[in-house]
Amino acid sequence: MKVLLVCSGGMSSAIVVKAVQAEAVKKNVPITIKSIGAGELAEELGNGWDTVLVAPQVRHRLDAFRAEAAGYDIPVEVIPPQGYSPLGGSIVLTLLQELGK
């Protein structure tokens, strides 16, 4: 599963990436996850990602992100606020598994 995580500058999402990776190792789920800033989304979309997750603090730009991803057939979803913390790894992983189905 290849997941792209979009936040404002790519700083805070690095923390969430770590939490999700730790949870994935625990549950034995193979996952590649990368955090980027909002401006980089357009360039990254063509690189074979399965899912795009959007940090809650940039959810007001969801429509713009979805428009950018429109041609790629990739789901773009907002992470629930409770998932966006170092303790939220399991929430995000569950969301990913549901989206992957």
Next chain:
Amino acid sequence: MDKIFRLLDKYLIPTMTKLSEQRHLQAIRDGIISTIPLIIVGSFFLIIAFPPVPALALAVKPYAAKVLLPFRLTMGLMALYACHSIGYYLARSYKLDGIAGGILALVAFLLTTVPLTVAGQGLVLSMENLGGGGMFVAIIMAIFAVEVLRFAKEHRLIIKLPEGVPDSVARSFEALIPAAIVIPTVWAVRDLLGFDIQHFVTELFQPLVLAGNSLGGILVPIVIITLLWGTGIHGDSVVGTVARPIWLVLLNQNIAAAAAGQPIPNIAPEPFFQWFVWIGGSGATIGLVLLMLISRSAYLRSVGRVTLLPGICNINEPVIFGAPVMLNPLLVIPFVLGPVTCGIVTFLAMSWGWVTKPFILVPWTLPAPIGAYLATGGDWRAIVLVFFNIAVVTLLYYPFFRAYERKLLREEAGQQIQEEVK
């Protein structure tokens, strides 16, 4: 409180979102942000040229002019760099060639200045208006140039090259007619009609810059940013879109005064907010994190532990979404009032001359006391002020934190009983 959140959701967020999504403002933001590495590295040469230790300063003095050169050619030409990037991003947003947009923006901007003939030096371009002071001119000329480019493209005012010409060559010709419109237009206005665009625009934006430096001018962004974060929206990036050009002009005036050895004029460039208000991140959440570390609630304690390190580096999404502060009527109150208080305290301390006004841009992930020390050119009183502000926000968070903790403790006790029953 719920009603307030609903009102914010209905009015503040859509308005601010629209503003931050606005194409030109977005290009301005991205363009200016792309110059920040130059500003940060360039400013370091200013610290080296004027080190905070007197003995060191004396030793460096003979070389100061030389050490300042990288600073002068980065910070001193900031509008030039920003102009090109703004033109680039705006063109890209229209799906036009970015480089063409950047180059047209540059030429439009440079044409607003008039080179002087200096004996023995040939033609000399004054750097006076190419630094932060020329920022608004750079922005307006970049927008003008790219809009001409777009107009030409939409009305098919392009020179068609025969099939088989490489794409890159063909693209570079697309800017030919726009350039033939932009260059004579600016030249005619500036040189034939003798209309000083630089002077006019600078005067036009002067009230905005003055307002940005007043007490009201610091409280408005603080309140809007914290209210947006209170609903879980990235307030800084939204408000920064509008405010950053003003903050940069203020910063540039400060840094120019510092380099000239004059007293620093402005209180409120961005480092003011970064180091003295957003301690631990927006909302000055470091106070909340410290309280959570010693909380009786197991949940808050664990949030406190994992958010301490990011918090010291001013990253606080984990606190905002983890505690959570977002949509939490108890914690949002000090989340707004804490930074407001810090802003007022710092504003007063600086206007009374107790603490040096900030004039250096340092990376925002440094711990606040270090960042404040560097941003003020090495004023130890800045460190004292940061710790004072931390104490103030911790006290402000305390009663609300206790109330929230009691609520969680009741819930945690309830869970335990349930588990025991099982």
